[in-house]
Each structure stands twice: as structure tokens, then as C-alpha cells.
Amino acid sequence: MSRLIKSFLSFLCRHRRRVLALLVFVAAFMGITLTIGKIYQHWDKDPERGAIAMPEGGLGESFDTPVYLDQNWDESDSLWFYNTTQGSALLPYDFFIQLEQKDNTTLFRDNVNIDKYRYLPQKKTFFNPDALPVGFVKETYKGNSDTSKDYLGYTCAACHTGQVNYKGKAMRIDGGPAMANMVLFLEELEEAMFETLNNQDKFNRFSTAVIDLGNDYRKPEEVKEDLEKWSNTLRLYNIVNKSHIDYGYARLDAFGRIYNRVLEYVVGADQAKEMLTALTKADKKTPLISPKEADKVLEGCDPTIIGSDCFAKVIKRLQMPKSEGYPELGIKGLLRVRDGLFNEPDAPVSYPFLWDIAHSDYVQWNGLANNAPPGPLGRNAGEVIGVFGILDWTAKESGWSLPAYISGQKNKKIKVDFTSSIDLTNLQRLESHLRTLESPEWPDHLFPNDPSMQIDKALAWKGKLLYNEYCLSCHEVIDRTAWDRLVIAKMSSLESIQTDPAMADNSVTFKGYSSNFQHTYQSTDAGTVILEQKAPVVQILTSVTKGVVSTPDPDKNVIRRTLDWLYVMAMSFFDNDIKSSVKAGDYNPDTTANPYNSLLSYKARSLNGIWATGPFLHNGSVPTLYDLLLPKKMPGDPDLCENASGETEPCQYRPNEFVVGSRELDPKKVGFVSEGKQGTTFTTRRVGDFNTGHDYGARDIKSDDGEVILKALTKEERWALVEYMKML
Known part of the structure; x- marks a missing residue:
């Protein structure tokens, strides 16, 4: 190694002028590239940042054109964030542009349908000429001959842009957690693609519309071949990631799905055969797949790494007839294969907010x-x-x-x-x-005549004292505008x-x-x-x-x-x-x-900006901040409690069931309104959905010898603490 270093240093000495010239060239090139990139980044200056009103939303909610709070980003900052590709490629771009919904001729990307999944509809802007929703973008990838084309992909903004509504007024929250139901979106996208593949009238309309775009396709046969490939690829993804936990709106098991996608591409045919032939039927004795069937399923796959296309073929072959030498598995058999190679992604969490992430x-x-x-x-x-x-x-x-x-x-x-x-x-x-x-500040200035949106400063002051006692040791208060702020994770x-x-x-x-x-x-x-x-x-x-x-x-x-x-x-x-x-x-x-x-x-x-990030706890199992300060009802907990006046009233506990999907702000409890709203029902009865723990202020915290070291908050104290957290 030392000889190599000496040789390298000798080379630098002999050619120092050329090396210096190369370094100057590299620095100049990078400087010019950065300057051009910064100028380009600010070309899209639509004053509404592409946002549009929704007179009839996908879940029965309507709202005016969203406004933006002061988060130190101007319109070009937001639009660049929404529309900058990171290399995601969900399906060919032309397909998404022209795909119809499964049961009608309305485009899948219709704004009402997009809003149903709680993605955020947009109008056309410079960076978004096809009016894609926030967080969706055209990705142009020039890879090998099979993958070189334009794709629809996700950007960071799809999962990390929020919206809060209040009495018809909508507020976009850059970097906020999305309310998106990604699982429903992908499942219904798969259904629409297969319906188009199998319904001749639908396919004829679709293929004609795709070819008329004049981009990546020229013949119906090309469209059909790729539609079958990408439909099967999406079905593979959905099968691999099927979970007994209903994620619903506002959360996703991102880690579980990343893990599975890595395993899908890393596993080799040799290891896959070993797993497939070890699987048994329900009696735990009879092989599910024979060695011959496994060879047939894995034919043509690389023994070291299956790679990009072969796994979709594997899933298709696993379902093909026994008369042709395949295992002919149903959904239960496919899930047994999934469990042999992958892991069930059964731990959905809320989409995290992004302000302060770089700090x-x-x-x-x-x-x-x-x-x-x-x-x-x-x-x-x-x-x-x-x-x-x-x-x-x-x-x-x-x-x-x-x-x-x-x-x-x-x-x-x-x-x-x-x-x-x-x-x-x-x-x-x-x-x-x-x-x-x-982070976004509480938007009381947008509602000057609404008492519900005005912060009670005297009550918040009492809440601040409580925050210092109950919360500060883990949730440090920072200056949201400090350029040198450092956010410490307390584990x-x-x-x-x-x-x-x-x-x-x-x-x-x-x-x-x-x-x-x-x-x-x-x-x-x-x-x-x-x-x-x-x-x-x-x-x-x-x-x-x-x-x-x-x-x-x-x-x-x-x-x-x-x-x-x-x-x-x-x-x-x-x-x-x-x-x-x-x-x-x-x-x-x-x-x-x-x-x-x-x-x-x-x-x-x-917790700066916490008001705009509900539901709460890491798995989104508590609808409001006020509910988070209540205990989870456990066996033996009473039904009746004594209030401050000495009277008996029903005890308050965290809700075990609530609806998620509404963007309507609850300004008193701080979170999203769930009663009387459309969405998915969150129940807290299973691992992955539990709303237990984080009992600080909800119950008496005791030492090992039984001494109370942190008392449970009273109802009045809970309201004071919630009022202060609006100010963070």
C-alpha cells in the first residue's frame, strides 16, 4: 500500500500542472453547473404554487384554493420540491396519463379520484405541464434498452406535503405529513391496469390514446406487451406487501416495503429454489412446490441475483397450471411464498414531517x-x-x-x-x-374573527410551565428560524x-x-x-x-x-x-x-409545528393532542372519575376507534376531526395499531418503590398544555 501511495504522489509531482489544470476545470464546470441549476430552480413562480380549489373533493370535503403559511419557502422553492425527480419509476408515463379508472371512462388521474387517495391535485405550471398531483413527476431514465423511456415517479413531496382545512379554507403545509392512502392508490391502480388489459374496448381506447401522444409507443402490440409487464410488476409488489394490518390514510410501513424491495432484487435463483422447495402445504408434510416445478418457475433467472424483471415472471409462473409443469398457486400459496422470502410489512407509521430534518x-x-x-x-x-x-x-x-x-x-x-x-x-x-x-406557525392570523382559532395567551402561559415540567426533558424547544439550530433525538x-x-x-x-x-x-x-x-x-x-x-x-x-x-x-x-x-x-x-x-x-x-402533523404517536393511533394526554383504558380502570368540583363524571380515555382521512382541523383538541367524516376506521386492538404508552401526564408516573414522581394532569391542565403546544 505504501508503494502505491508513493507512486501516486510521484505521479502528481511529475504532472502537477496537468493535475492543477484538471482541478481548475472540474471546479469551473461544477460552479457553472451549480449556477445554472440555481437559476433553473427558480423558473416556476406560479403565485398559487399550482394549488387548486376542490368544489367536490374525493371524500366529501370541499375547499377553496389553498393558501401557504410562512415556512421560509417562496413559490419557486415549493414547486421545485414538488417536481424534482429522485429516480422513482412506478409505471410508464404515457400509461398514467391515459389510463382510465376501472369501472368507467374517467381518467385515473382525475382530480376527484386523486383527492380520494388524499394526494393533492395541482394545475399546470412550468415544471408540471401535465398537471400531476403534488409529489408525482415525469422521470426520464435512459437505462438499458428495456427500461429506457419516460416514467411516472414519486418525489419526496408525495409523502411529505400536508394540507389542513378549516371551514372551507385550505392551508398547504410544505414538509408536512401526507394524509395519503398509498396502499389504496396502488391497489386500485393495479385493478385499473388489469381491467384495461382484459377489456378490449378499454384497451382499444387506451392504446390509441397512448400512441397518439407520440412518445414511447408506436404500435398496439408494444402497448399491450408493456401494459402486461407493468401490471404484473405492480401485482407482484402488492402481493409481496399484503398485510393483515389496514394502513388506511396518513401512514405507511415504509421500512417494511423498502426491506422487501431490497430482498426482491438481491435474492438469487439458487437461494429462491432452496426456499420454494422447503415450503409445505397446511398439513406441514406435503411439499407445496416440487423441485421440478421450482426449476420451471425459476427458468432463466440468474443464480446469483434475480434482478429487475425475473421476479415478476416468477410470480406469474407460480400461478400457472400444473398441466404445464407449474405449481398453480392461489393467493394463500403465494402468501406462503411471500413469507418464505419476504416479511409482512405490518408496522405502518405516520409519514414524518421534514422541517428540521437536515438539522x-x-x-x-x-x-x-x-x-x-x-x-x-x-x-x-x-x-x-x-x-x-x-x-x-x-x-x-x-x-x-x-x-x-x-x-x-x-x-x-x-x-x-x-x-x-x-x-x-x-x-x-x-x-x-x-x-x-x-415549521408552520399556528394560523390564527388567517381567521381574525374566529374565537376558536385565537390562542388564549393566559392559558398558554400556564401550559408553558406544565410543558417545562412534563415535556421539556424529551421535547426540547428550539428557535424554528435559527439557521444553526440542532435538533437532538431523545431515544x-x-x-x-x-x-x-x-x-x-x-x-x-x-x-x-x-x-x-x-x-x-x-x-x-x-x-x-x-x-x-x-x-x-x-x-x-x-x-x-x-x-x-x-x-x-x-x-x-x-x-x-x-x-x-x-x-x-x-x-x-x-x-x-x-x-x-x-x-x-x-x-x-x-x-x-x-x-x-x-x-x-x-x-x-x-414539537415545533406539531399542530399540523396529526394523528399522533409514531403509528398515528391517537387523533388529537388532547387525546394523547389521556390514558389508554386498561383492565381495572374505572368508568367514573371525580372532577375538580368533587362531582362524579365519566372518565376520559384515549379513543379506541376513530376515522382517519379528513383534513378538517379541530382547533380545540388540535388534530383532525374524525366524527361524521369519511375515511378509514382506525381500531387499536392489534399490534401495529396499539395506542398504549407515552403516559407522561396521562397517568401518575411512579418510581420503583411506588412513589409518584410525575402526577397525572387534571382536565384544566391538559387544556392549558394543548393551548401552549399551538404556539410551538
Whole structure:
């Protein structure tokens, strides 16, 4: 190694003028590129930021053209965030533009239908000429010959732009949690695609309309071939991610779905055959799939890594007739296959809000992601894997490569490369853009004549004193406008916080076949681990995101992609003030025996803007802030309680059932109105949906010897604390 370094230094000395000229050229090129990018970023200045009124909304709600609160973003900042691709590719773009709904001839992208899923309809603007909803964008990917076309993809804004309505007035919240029902959207999109495929009249209209666009398709046969391919791909995704937990509106098991998508692309045919032939029918004796059937199902798939297209073929073949040599599985059989290769994503959580994310030391609900460099880049690359980035990953014999080295494959004969549609340059720019976003303040100024929206300052002052006593130790108060603010995640172990454990448990316990990453080494805070044949998926995800971020964008020329990659790497380190640090809080530390122990916890953070982020708790199981300050009714809890006047009245407990989907603000309890509204019914009876825990102020908190160290709040104190939290 020392000889290599000496040779390199000698080369630099001999060619210092050329090296200096190259560095000057690179710096000039990057400077010009950055300047052009900044100018372009501000070209879309629509004063309404593309927002439109909805006289008849999808769930019976109507609202005027939304207004924006002061979050330190102007119209161009918002529109660039909404319409900047990150490399997601859900389906061909022309298909989404012309696809009809399943049961009628109205376009699937019709605004009323889009609003039904609680995505946010938009009008045409410069960056959005086809009036796509907030968070949907055209992604142009020039990959291999099969994947080179325009796609519809998700942007960050789809899950992280909110809206709050009050008496017909709508307020858009940049960086706020979406109310979206992504599962319903994807299931009904799949149904519409298959109906179009199987209904000749629908297909004729669809194929004609797609071809008339004059973009990626010229013949009906081409349309049909791709429609069948993408319909099956979406069906595969929906089958793999089917859950017994109804996510409903406003939440998603993003981690579970990212984990599954990684496993879908990493597993090899050899490991898949091993799993398929080990499955049994309900009697636990009779094989579900014979070795011959498994070979037939996996025919043509790479033994090391199945890759982008073969898995959809596998799912289709699993359902084909036994007379043709296939297993002919129904939905129950397919779910047994799912359980053998994947993990049920049964821990939905609320979409997190994004203000202060670039100022936070640890992110994700369980603090999985360290925000120190280059953490945000890997975190965002993992997110795009989950939201349909095209993964043109292949396995082949090759020499040394940086992605193979970084992902731990340096000693492997066969190496997986990580060509994909993931746009690292835009991911870096988006993360940097979020540094300027501020939390929204309570919008009392929009309703000067409405007493319900005015903050009771005297009551809020009492609430502030209570906040200091009950909340401040975990939820630090920060200056929302400070450019140098630092948000510290205070971690609480599952034992201490006692909220629903599913998300934290799954992040650690989910396992999958590691394929080519088997027996590779990986560093953790507790030491170096070796990936086993069935490894924790968090390890496999870490390996592949390292490979992705060390792979330059493939659909740019070699000079451009090299310079862009160098820019991304430099900016991920130098445009990030967060340093590596020890987690704060009360949690179980990582050990050599349990290297992911600290992930069995949940994060508390500053509550600025909390009024616009309901429902509450990490899994969205409590509808309002006032309800969060009530206890969960447990066995033995009384039905009648004594009030401050000494009178008996019904005790107050957190609701065990409420409707989610409405955007209507409850200004008193602070959250969204659920009574009398349309949406999905949230019930709190199962793991994944529990509304237990976080009892601070809800019950007496006692020491081990039974001494009360934090008393339960009275009703008056709860109202005072809620009033103060409006001001954060």
C-alpha cells in the first residue's frame, strides 16, 4: 500500500500542472453547473404554487384554493420540491396519463379520484405541464434498452406535503405529513391496469390514446406487451406487501416495503429454489412446490441475483397450471411464498414531517439513520429503492470496482453492480434544499374573527410551565428560524415508552436471504459483523445502499456522471454540519451480542409545528393532542372519575376507534376531526395499531418503590398544555 501511495504522489509531482489544470476545470464546470441549476430552480413562480380549489373533493370535503403559511419557502422553492425527480419509476408515463379508472371512462388521474387517495391535485405550471398531483413527476431514465423511456415517479413531496382545512379554507403545509392512502392508490391502480388489459374496448381506447401522444409507443402490440409487464410488476409488489394490518390514510410501513424491495432484487435463483422447495402445504408434510416445478418457475433467472424483471415472471409462473409443469398457486400459496422470502410489512407509521430534518442528529422513528455524512445520501437512496427506483442490478465476474469494494464484495468472484435510475445529484440537492424549510406557525392570523382559532395567551402561559415540567426533558424547544439550530433525538426504549413495538421490532428482527452478500463484513457501532445466509435485512439494506451511492448515474455521459458523482460526494460531506455523536436518551445500548439493540426504541424530538402533523404517536393511533394526554383504558380502570368540583363524571380515555382521512382541523383538541367524516376506521386492538404508552401526564408516573414522581394532569391542565403546544 505504501508503494502505491508513493507512486501516486510521484505521479502528481511529475504532472502537477496537468493535475492543477484538471482541478481548475472540474471546479469551473461544477460552479457553472451549480449556477445554472440555481437559476433553473427558480423558473416556476406560479403565485398559487399550482394549488387548486376542490368544489367536490374525493371524500366529501370541499375547499377553496389553498393558501401557504410562512415556512421560509417562496413559490419557486415549493414547486421545485414538488417536481424534482429522485429516480422513482412506478409505471410508464404515457400509461398514467391515459389510463382510465376501472369501472368507467374517467381518467385515473382525475382530480376527484386523486383527492380520494388524499394526494393533492395541482394545475399546470412550468415544471408540471401535465398537471400531476403534488409529489408525482415525469422521470426520464435512459437505462438499458428495456427500461429506457419516460416514467411516472414519486418525489419526496408525495409523502411529505400536508394540507389542513378549516371551514372551507385550505392551508398547504410544505414538509408536512401526507394524509395519503398509498396502499389504496396502488391497489386500485393495479385493478385499473388489469381491467384495461382484459377489456378490449378499454384497451382499444387506451392504446390509441397512448400512441397518439407520440412518445414511447408506436404500435398496439408494444402497448399491450408493456401494459402486461407493468401490471404484473405492480401485482407482484402488492402481493409481496399484503398485510393483515389496514394502513388506511396518513401512514405507511415504509421500512417494511423498502426491506422487501431490497430482498426482491438481491435474492438469487439458487437461494429462491432452496426456499420454494422447503415450503409445505397446511398439513406441514406435503411439499407445496416440487423441485421440478421450482426449476420451471425459476427458468432463466440468474443464480446469483434475480434482478429487475425475473421476479415478476416468477410470480406469474407460480400461478400457472400444473398441466404445464407449474405449481398453480392461489393467493394463500403465494402468501406462503411471500413469507418464505419476504416479511409482512405490518408496522405502518405516520409519514414524518421534514422541517428540521437536515438539522437533526438522528432520523427515522427509531433513530436508525445517523444524519452525519454521508448518512443522508444513503438514507435517501434507500427511500428511492422503496418507491420504485428502477434497479438494473446484475451479477457478473469483474475486477476491482469501487461499488463492489464499498458494499463488501471485494473478495467475491461474482460481483453485483448497482446500475439504477436513482438520481444521486437530485437527492443531494433536495436534502440541501430542506435546510431552509421552517415549521408552520399556528394560523390564527388567517381567521381574525374566529374565537376558536385565537390562542388564549393566559392559558398558554400556564401550559408553558406544565410543558417545562412534563415535556421539556424529551421535547426540547428550539428557535424554528435559527439557521444553526440542532435538533437532538431523545431515544426511549420500548420498555420505558411502552408504545406500539411493531415498527422498532421489525427493523431489527426481519431477515432475508443475503445472496451475494453472504459472508461479507459490515461495520456496526458494536463491532464488525458477518452477514449470514439469512441475515437481518437492515444489514442487506446497508450493503446495497453503499453500492448505490458509490455508483455514478448511468444515464449520463462518462464525464458528466463522473463530475456529478464527485460533486455529490463532496457536498454530502461539506454541506452538512451534523457530526457523528452518541445517541441521547434512555435506551438499551448496542452490544456485540445485540448490535442493533439501540433500534428497539423510539425518538422524541422538538414539537415545533406539531399542530399540523396529526394523528399522533409514531403509528398515528391517537387523533388529537388532547387525546394523547389521556390514558389508554386498561383492565381495572374505572368508568367514573371525580372532577375538580368533587362531582362524579365519566372518565376520559384515549379513543379506541376513530376515522382517519379528513383534513378538517379541530382547533380545540388540535388534530383532525374524525366524527361524521369519511375515511378509514382506525381500531387499536392489534399490534401495529396499539395506542398504549407515552403516559407522561396521562397517568401518575411512579418510581420503583411506588412513589409518584410525575402526577397525572387534571382536565384544566391538559387544556392549558394543548393551548401552549399551538404556539410551538
